Amino acid sequence: MKTVDIIQRAGRNLRRAKMRTFLTSVAIAIGGFAIMASLMVGEGARQYVDRIIKSNLDPNALMIAKDKRVTSAQVNGGGEDGLTEYNPNSMTRNGRDYETLTTKDIEVLRKRNDIKQVEPSYQVQPKYITFSQSKKKKYVGQVMMRDNTLQMEVAAGKSVASGDALANGEAIIPEIYAEKLGKSAQEMVGSKLNLVVTQQPQQASAATIQQVYATKGDAGVQELLKGKTLSKPFTIVAVAKKSPDQISSPSSVYINAHDAKNLSEFSTVGTSAHRKYFYVLATVKHGTPEEVRDRLNGSGYHAATAQDIQGVIFTFINILQGIVLGFGLLALVVSVFGIINTMYISVLERTQQIGLMKALGASRRDIGRLFRYEAAWVGFLGGAFGVLSAWGIGTLINPSISKSLGLGDNSLLIFQPGVGATVVLALVLVAIVAGWLPSRKAAKLDPVEALRTE
Amino acid sequence: MRVIRRYEYLVVKLLAVYKIYSKGKRCMIDIRHITKTYGKKKNVFTALKDINLQIKEGTSVAILGKSGSGKSTLMHAISGLDKPQQGEVLVGDKDILRLKPRATDKFRAREMGFIFQSFFVEGGETCYDNVSLALETAGVPRAGRKQRIIEALEAVDLGDKIKSRAKDLSGGQKQRLAVARAIVGRPKILFADEPTGNLDSTTSQVIEDLLFGYCKETEATLIIVTHDEDLAKRCQRIIYIKDGEVEKDSMSSRPVKSAKPSATKSPKKTTDKKTRSNTPARRAK
Numbered sequence: 124m125k126t127v128d129i130i131q132r133a134g135r136n137l138r139r140a141k142m143r144t145f146l147t148s149v150a151i152a153i154g155g156f157a158i159m160a161s162l163m164v165g166e167g168a169r170q171y172v173d174r175i176i177k178s179n180l181d182p183n184a185l186m187i188a189k190d191k192r193v194t195s196a197q198v199n200g201g202g203e204d205g206l207t208e209y210n211p212n213s214m215t216r217n218g219r220d221y222e223t224l225t226t227k228d229i230e231v232l233r234k235r236n237d238i239k240q241v242e243p244s245y246q247v248q249p250k251y252i253t254f255s256q257s258k259k260k261k262y263v264g265q266v267m268m269r270d271n272t273l274q275m276e277v278a279a280g281k282s283v284a285s286g287d288a289l290a291n292g293e294a295i296i297p298e299i300y301a302e303k304l305g306k307s308a309q310e311m312v313g314s315k316l317n318l319v320v321t322q323q324p325q326q327a328s329a330a331t332i333q334q335v336y337a338t339k340g341d342a343g344v345q346e347l348l349k350g351k352t353l354s355k356p357f358t359i360v361a362v363a364k365k366s367p368d369q370i371s372s373p374s375s376v377y378i379n380a381h382d383a384k385n386l387s388e389f390s391t392v393g394t395s396a397h398r399k400y401f402y403v404l405a406t407v408k409h410g411t412p413e414e415v416r417d418r419l420n421g422s423g424y425h426a427a428t429a430q431d432i433q434g435v436i437f438t439f440i441n442i443l444q445g446i447v448l449g450f451g452l453l454a455l456v457v458s459v460f461g462i463i464n465t466m467y468i469s470v471l472e473r474t475q476q477i478g479l480m481k482a483l484g485a486s487r488r489d490i491g492r493l494f495r496y497e498a499a500w501v502g503f504l505g506g507a508f509g510v511l512s513a514w515g516i517g518t519l520i521n522p523s524i525s526k527s528l529g530l531g532d533n534s535l536l537i538f539q540p541g542v543g544a545t546v547v548l549a550l551v552l553v554a555i556v557a558g559w560l561p562s563r564k565a566a567k568l569d570p571v572e573a574l575r576t577e
Numbered sequence: 578m579r580v581i582r583r584y585e586y587l588v589v590k591l592l593a594v595y596k597i598y599s600k601g602k603r604c605m606i607d608i609r610h611i612t613k614t615y616g617k618k619k620n621v622f623t624a625l626k627d628i629n630l631q632i633k634e635g636t637s638v639a640i641l642g643k644s645g646s647g648k649s650t651l652m653h654a655i656s657g658l659d660k661p662q663q664g665e666v667l668v669g670d671k672d673i674l675r676l677k678p679r680a681t682d683k684f685r686a687r688e689m690g691f692i693f694q695s696f697f698v699e700g701g702e703t704c705y706d707n708v709s710l711a712l713e714t715a716g717v718p719r720a721g722r723k724q725r726i727i728e729a730l731e732a733v734d735l736g737d738k739i740k741s742r743a744k745d746l747s748g749g750q751k752q753r754l755a756v757a758r759a760i761v762g763r764p765k766i767l768f769a770d771e772p773t774g775n776l777d778s779t780t781s782q783v784i785e786d787l788l789f790g791y792c793k794e795t796e797a798t799l800i801i802v803t804h805d806e807d808l809a810k811r812c813q814r815i816i817y818i819k820d821g822e823v824e825k826d827s828m829s830s831r832p833v834k835s836a837k838p839s840a841t842k843s844p845k846k847t848t849d850k851k852t853r854s855n856t857p858a859r860r861a862k
């Protein structure tokens with residue numbers, strides 16, 4: 124028999140058993156829906172991250188650390204290392220010990236001629252922040268060093284393009300700060316803020332204590348041992364806009380490296396974190412970022428290019444996507460058994476039809492193909508239904524997802540027609556595989572036996 | 578009788594067309610030492626015992642015998658639907674039992690037509706698609722089908738039921754549909770297993786006329802398996818089967834004399850049409 128004829132017959136057989144066809148294909152549709160949805164989320168997330176990274180990471184930037192875990196983004200993992208050997212050059216964060224870069228490392232790196240703009244990540248942890256626009260209260264907030272390679276969208280104040288550096292004593296605050304203070308972005312520009320950092324009490328020799336006691340009395344000694352506080356004023360020059368494309372969606376005060384260094388050094392004097400850095404940022408001067416990275420890795424550092432960092436984030440997305448995909452595949456496995464079961468029953472019901480077709484000269488192969496094509500139709504219907512509903516639902520809920528996750532104009536669920544078609548095709552193949560066993564049973568049926576049944 | 582005339586007219590008209598198409602290939606059937614057994618070891622049952630027959634092309638043959646005598650089994654063996662353990666079936670120059678399965682299937686699709694007692698039409702399909710199946714299995718190109726299907730349906734007077742579902746037809750109409758499906762591929766050999774077994778006398782007459790008419794015009798061989806002696810008598814040759822063996826074989830062209838009471842069947846011989854219509858009820862199923 125000709126393929127077209129068999130396909131048409133298969134289609135008519137299914138149309139006759141509408142309910143059964145529908146129910147069988149629903150199982151496949153659920154699997155198809157979950158798979159398609161996971162692929163759409165994956166693509167959406169990837170495109171989103173891609174855009175963020177493109178607008179936030181200079182492709183020539185390098186992140187250099189002493190500890191491998193820093194560059195492989197395990198900084199935020201749990202402290203399951205247990206007891207580790209003491210290292211004078213290490214720093215503890217989230218219960219984990221990390222080997223850090225020292226000023227000596229910075230010097231070495233600065234001397235290299237394949238990188239420039241070597242800038243350590245100064246950690247500034249202010250005790251509190253005060254604003255001239257809100258005199259009475261103290262606030263807690265984050266402070267970050269501005270990465271001069273990045274452009275920043277501003278709501279008010281001077282524009283901050285890529286390459287623009289902040290002068291000493293200048294700061295950029297995020298829009299949410301202005302909102303919190305109940306002021307407009309315009310009002311904030313030009314006003315002052317104070318970053319207040321504290322220093323741990325310093326060890327003092329008995330002689331010093333005695334001397335201070337002699338001159339300033341008891342209060343003087345207490346003052347000496349209390350630890351110092353530094354309040355550094357900054358002028359707000361700009362207010363950064365909330366932007367979905369901003370990797371560190373601005374929620375911290377930005378200051379320049381010089382100020383960050385001063386504040387960081389002041390607050391870390393006498394602690395294990397003094398002049399130790401998790402990582403430094405640098406820009407490639409000669410060669411490709413990959414070459415420089417490999418050279419740095421060869422000389423005892425762990426460097427990551429912008430692409431590597433992107434890869435780490437993608438790994439994370441892939442894992443998430445895999446979980447959703449797993450559910451889809453599970454649904455698919457269930458639907459496979461659904462198909463096998465329904466088709467087996469269908470073969471038993473239709474022995475007479477099969478026998479007749481054989482009597483009329485249909486070959487075993489024709490009969491087998493008839494049932495396989497019926498399975499394929501079921502797969503196609505279910506697949507198309509699942510994929511199209513994933514598309515439809517995705518299009519419908521995209522705006523609200525983007526709104527609730529603050530993604531701006533980015534869509535989380537991105538439908539690609541090619542991927543959709545591939546999924547449908549794959550489901551057709553799955554259905555054919557599922558229909559293989561029943562179709563074989565049909566093909567093997569003895570026509571004489573089949574015609575005897577009434 | 579008027580009804581029958583009308584059918585005869587239709588058949589003649591249609592078969593005039595068929596005659597032009599048919600190429601007159603010789604298809605003599607030579608059955609040699611066919612033995613068919615069922616079961617194993619202790620439970621062996623021999624359904625056919627060393628059957629030898631020669632059937633000339635263009636003859637109409639009735640296979641007559643009691644229920645369970647092996648008529649259907651013989652028919653299945655001749656058509657290659659079943660594989661007897663021993664013997665050969667030569668159709669023309671081909672031993673259809675020794676051909677590859679696909680070749681046997683192809684041969685059956687192209688050269689043979691089948692009609693069964695319980696019609697075996699596909700209820701859910703239209704008359705058109707039911708008839709079309711025979712052409713599809715024979716690999717007839719799509720373009721040539723429509724004309725032939727409509728002609729075949731008109732030949733059995735179902736021209737107005739082309740788009741109707743087969744399940745909506747009456748018994749007689751279903752069997753006419755089966756006849757249309759059997760002849761649409763212009764087979765050289767037409768097999769009919771109790772074709773009138775489920776029909777009343779008038780309808781039986783119509784079906785018989787269609788079958789004999791087709792075979793006469795196309796010079797196709799007609800093999801009818803039946804209980805019905807009146808139907809058997811319309812055939813040129815009657816083969817009596819008993820317990821899987823050929824009991825008697827009438828080679829006379831018009832079996833008037835051989836119409837004496839058959840040993841395999843109830844001795845009460847009758848031409849009464851009403852009794853004929855009761856045959857299905859008498860048969861043990």
Ligand SMILES: Nc1ncnc2c1ncn2[C@@H]1O[C@H](COP(=O)(O)OP(=O)(O)OP(=O)(O)O)[C@@H](O)[C@H]1O
Pocket residue numbers: 615616622624642643644645646647648649650651861
């Ligand atoms: N699959 C089988 N297994 C065992 N015995 C079988 C099988 N098929 C047929 N037989 C036996 O073979 C014998 C011949 O069967 P067959 O169907 O040819 O009879 P028949 O002459 O066509 O009878 P009827 O007129 O009732 O149709 C019967 O006795 C039957 O019981």
Ligand SMILES: [Mg+2]
Pocket residue numbers: 648649650770
């Ligand atoms: Mg029988």
